[in-house]
Amino acid sequence: MLNVVPLNGALGARIEGLDRARANEPEIAGTISRALAKHLLVVIPGEPMAPAETRRLAEVFGTPQRQLLRYKRSGEVPDVSIMVSTLKADGSTDKTAIRAEDWHTDDSYFATPAKATLLHAIEIPSHGGSTWFCNMHSVYESLPEAMRKRIDGLRAIHGYDTPRARNRPSARTPQEIAETPDVEHPLVRTHPETGRKALYLNPNRLDRIVGLERAESDALLDELADAARQPQHHHGHTWTKGDLVVWDNRATMHRVVIDYPVGENRIMQRVLIEGDRPY
Ligand code: OGA
Ligand code: MN
Numbered sequence: 001m002l003n004v005v006p007l008n009g010a011l012g013a014r015i016e017g018l019d020r021a022r023a024n025e026p027e028i029a030g031t032i033s034r035a036l037a038k039h040l041l042v043v044i045p046g047e048p049m050a051p052a053e054t055r056r057l058a059e060v061f062g063t064p065q066r067q068l069l070r071y072k073r074s075g076e077v078p079d080v081s082i083m084v085s086t087l088k089a090d091g092s093t094d095k096t097a098i099r100a101e102d103w104h105t106d107d108s109y110f111a112t113p114a115k116a117t118l119l120h121a122i123e124i125p126s127h128g129g130s131t132w133f134c135n136m137h138s139v140y141e142s143l144p145e146a147m148r149k150r151i152d153g154l155r156a157i158h159g160y161d162t163p164r165a166r167n168r169p170s171a172r173t174p175q176e177i178a179e180t181p182d183v184e185h186p187l188v189r190t191h192p193e194t195g196r197k198a199l200y201l202n203p204n205r206l207d208r209i210v211g212l213e214r215a216e217s218d219a220l221l222d223e224l225a226d227a228a229r230q231p232q233h234h235h236g237h238t239w240t241k242g243d244l245v246v247w248d249n250r251a252t253m254h255r256v257v258i259d260y261p262v263g264e265n266r267i268m269q270r271v272l273i274e275g276d277r278p279y
Contacts, residue, residue: 001017002015002016002017002018002028002031003015003016003017004016004031004032004035004039004042006039007039007041007043007235009234009235010133010134010135010138010232010233010234010235011039011040011041011133011135011138011235011252012039012040012041012042012043012133012235012237013035013038013039013041013042013043014042014043014044014045015032015035015042015043015044016045018032018044018046020044020046020049020053020057020244023057023060024056024057024059024060028060029059029060032044032060032061033060033061036061036116036246036247036248037191037193037194037248038194040133040135040137040247040248040251040252041133041235041237041245041246041247041248041252042245042246043237043243043244043245044243044244044245044246045240045242045243045244046242046243046244047242048120048121048122048241048242049120049242049244049269051074051076051077051080051082051269052076052077054077054080054118054120054244054269054271055077055079055080055271057118057244058079058080058118058271058273061115061116061118061246061273062115062116062273062274063273063274064079064080064271064272064273064274065079065114065272065273065274066078066079066272067081067270067272068107068110068172068176068179068180069081069096069170069172069176070173070176072096072270074269079271080269080270080271081269081270081271082267082268082269082270083096083097083119083267083268083269083270084097084265084266084267085097085100085129085256085258085266085267085268086125086263086264086265086266086267087258087260087261087262087263087264087266088262088263089262089263091262093258094170095167095168095169095170095171096169096170097256097258098167098258099165099167099168099169099170099204100254100255100256101167101255101256101257101258102165102166102167102203102204102255103134103201103203103204103225103228103229103253103254103255104202104203104204104205104253104254104255105136105200105201105202105249105250105252105253105254106249106272107249107272108158108183108185108200108202108205108206108249109158109159109160109180109182109183109205110180110183111183111277112274112275112276112277113185113249113250113275113278114249114272114273114274114275115248115249115250115273115274115275115276116246116247116248116249116272116273116275117246117247117249117270117271117272117273118244118245118246118269118270118271118272118273119131119244119245119246119268119269119270120242120243120244120245120268120269120270120271121239121240121241121242121243121244121245121268122241122267122268122269123241123265123266123267124239124240124241124265124266125260125261125264125265125266126260126261126264127260127261128257128258128259128260128261129239129256129257129258129259129260129266130236130237130238130239130256130257131236131237131239131245131254131255131256131257132234132235132236132237132254132255132256132257133234133235133236133237133247133252133253133254134228134233134234134252134253134254135233135234135235135251135252136198136199136200136201136228136233136251136252136253137191137196137197137198137251138232138233139198139199139227139228139230139233140188140197140198140199141197142227142230142232142233143199143224143227147223148188150220151187151188151199151220151224152188153186153188154186154187154188154209154210154211155184155185155186155187155209155210155211156184156185156186156187156200156206156207156208156209156210156221157182157183157184157206157207157208157209157210158182158183158184158185158202158205158206158207159180159182159183159205159207160172160177160180160205161205162204162205162206162207163207164203164206164207164218164221165203165204165205169204182207184210185200185278186200186278186279187199187200187201187209187224188200189250189251189278189279190279191248191250191251192250192276192279196251198250198251199224199227199228200250200278201221201224201225201228201253202253203221203225206221208221209221228253236257249275250275250278
């Protein structure tokens with residue numbers, strides 16, 4: 001029996017008793033997608049899948065969308081990316097993983113960012129490497145009323161990179177650069193399925209607020225990022241091999257903790273799901 005079990009924290013639910021081979025049946029797919037809109041994060045335990053199976057399961061949540069960085073796309077199924085965040089002997093790892101250590105939401109540098117991301121654990125280290133999630137509805141709702149009034153209606157510029165981010169992102173090819181001009185998004189967005197408002201922040205990509213001086217914009221963005229750092233809004237996922245974890249980029253941020261042993265593989269398949277223009 002399919003069971004949606006809420007995690008007792010800031011967000012998330014565990015989907016129990018799912019036969020993944022039946023996930024695309026309309027009634028089952030509807031239950032899982034509604035669980036995602038409500039809980040913002042779903043964890044579906046199971047065995048590691050081949051990219052084609054992951055691609056098929058991703059359709060439960062919408063239409064898969066290819067990742068910007070071509071070098072990560074899997075050759076056989078390009079809608080599925082292979083993300084390697086293994087720590088090398090010299091202590092370094094992939095630049096995308098280093099950036100993912102800081103709170104972010106995926107692909108906000110696109111005019112229509114992915115609505116959801118699927119991450120599927122193929123190989124995981126013996127310990128560490130949790131992924132943390134932040135509920136941006138509850139962050140918004142916890143802001144003082146004066147702050148909510150101040151930010152409602154503000155718009156912000158997101159780019160592939162900003163000097164506000166702590167680390168630099170992976171290099172882009174000329175084609176990838178041409179595909180990622182700066183874009184403008186509302187600072188507070190409405191979830192199209194639930195109507196709830198969320199703070200739409202991305203400390204890795206959000207450069208400035210339209211119409212404010214740089215110093216004022218920086219101070220406001222820092223204050224909002226601090227609000228999102230409060231632990232009551234967070235849930236950490238400890239990975240088990242084969243887990244499929246799906247999050248809603250419209251109302252969450254996430255980060256990985258790179259605290260796992262050197263040389264132990266951490267390999268994930270990743271699928272982005274097409275979204276809509278934030279409003
Ligand atoms: C991502 C991401 C975090 C992780 O794939 O978008 O941020 O735990 N991953 O690997
Ligand atoms: Mn990410």
